[in-house]
Amino acid sequence: MSSGSVHELTQRVVRRLYDRTGAHRLEFPIRVGDIVDSSSVRLPPPSTRQMSDALVVGWVCSPPGAASGGHATMFRMVAALEDAGHECRILLYDPHGVDLARYRETIRARWPHVRAAVEDIDAGLGVADAYVATSWQSAHVLAGRSDIPGTRLYFVQDYEPYFYPPGSEYALAEDTYRFGFHLLALGHMVHDEIRTNVGVDSSVIEFGCDTDTYRLRGATPRHGIAFYSRPDTARRGSILAGVALDEFHARRPDQTIHLIGPRPLTMSAPAVEHGVLTPEELAALYNSCVGGIGLSFTNISLVVEEMAMCGAVPVVNESPRARADVVHPGVVWAQPTPGALATALCDVVDHHDVTGRASAMGRARRPGSWDRSGRSLVTALTLAVRNEVERVMTP
Known part of the structure; x- marks a missing residue:
């Protein structure tokens, strides 16, 4: 029996055990007892804590991984509040229990500029x-947890119903926009989808880009293309990208393919596999490449602007959702x-002046910081808190 056959047989056995033991239940990301119906949500009054210019803000989130883009953006917002003189607390939620020591270590190592205390929400929201x-x-x-006073807000980084096919998770995700929280939408795509599909308005927080890290680093030679692969996140299109990269390699075998993250299961072409890279390492890699793939089927991936600011041309799937917040x-x-993406990549690497185009990319219109x-x-958060307090205090 070949090694490939043995590997496939092992996968089938594991899958059978997965199905028979009900392990799929571990993938449901919330305890059943924590599910709430928007029709029964009762927002609590504002905090009774003595108000001052400095607020205390609790952020409720899932435990982060070192390479989590969503958490990275959230921690940027936490740092902005702290820099403005406010105090933040990170309240971790995991339906299977939180390993506080582990995640405190991850947060301190990955986001050392964040000073917020890290706590388990099951120990209470605190004041x-x-x-x-x-x-x-x-x-x-x-x-x-409506028994605890305090203004409720929701930092929405994507239209999360689109993470699922129509069904239970889709409905549960969509219902959260009806809870009455102050919605802070990252980008216009999220704002527009919530308004169109649910009829609720939100405050738009414009996308940013770390242009101190992701920038052109001189007219260095460029070769090959890069792909930040996330096979566990369907909306990032790794299955499609894998097929496209195989076709690209068949047409341009001299061009090196650089993979960040796991190899797509549909990809057999040779590639340099970099694993997880720091932002500085990513920027250096993008500065050495001619272009890359930046797929997203919901809100735009941060990879697109980051790659472009380093002079590498990102090939992105045509979509009004993706276009809504792209500046470059x-x-x-x-x-x-697969064919259209491979053709676009070929056009990118075949350009007559790769160095000149990279320089122009680096000098092009910059996204906001x-x-x-x-x-x-x-501004949006503090205004929401002040307005709610004033509304309650006004006779």
């Missing part, structure tokens, strides 16, 4: 002026088919 949900699961958890004019849009985004969130 704060505001609490911010950061996902549909955390919104349910927060809505179910050098992005190449292609239909989301994350500092700007953070200031916008601080």
Whole structure:
């Protein structure tokens, strides 16, 4: 029996055990008892804590991984509040229990600039002026703890119903936008989808880009393309990208393919596999590549602007959702088919002046900074808290 056959047989046995033991239940990201119905949500009054210029803000979120883009953006907002003189607390939620020591270590190592205390939400919300949900699961958890005063907000980084096919999770995610929380939408796509599908307005927090890290680093030679692979996140299109990369390799075998993250299961082409890279290492890699793939079927991936600011041309799937928040004019849009993506990549690497184009990419219109985004969130959050307190105190 070949090694491939043995590997496939092992996978089948494991899958059978997975099905028979009910292990799939571990993937449901919320305890059943934490599910809330929007029709029964009762928002608590504002905090009775003595108000001052400095607020205390609790952020409810899932435990982070070292390479979690969503958590990275959230912690940028936490840091913005702290820099503005406010105190933050991170309240972790995991339906299977939180390993506090492990996640405290992860947060301190990955985001050392964040000073917030890290706690388990099951130990209680504690006293704060505001609490911010950061996902549909955390919104349910927060809505179910209405006995604790404090303004409720929801930092929405994507239209999360689109993470699922129509069904239970889709409905539960969509219902969170009806909870009555102050919605802080990252980008226009999220704002527009919530308004169109649910009829609820939100404050737009513009996308940012870390242009101190992701920038052009001189006219260095460029070769090959990069792909930040996330096979466990369907909306990032790794299955499609794997097929497209195989076709690209068949047409341009001299061009090196660089993979960040796990290899797509549909990809057999040779590649340099870098694993997980730091932002500085990513920027250096993008500065050495001609282009890359930046797929997203919901809100735009941060990879697109980061790659472009380093002079590498990102090939992105044609989509009005993806276009809603892309600023850089050098992005190449292609239909989301293997052939169209491969053709676009070939056109990118075949350009007659790769170095000149990279220089122009680096000098093109810059997206706003994350500092700007953070200031916008601080303003929206503090205004929501003040308005709620004033509304209650006004006779």
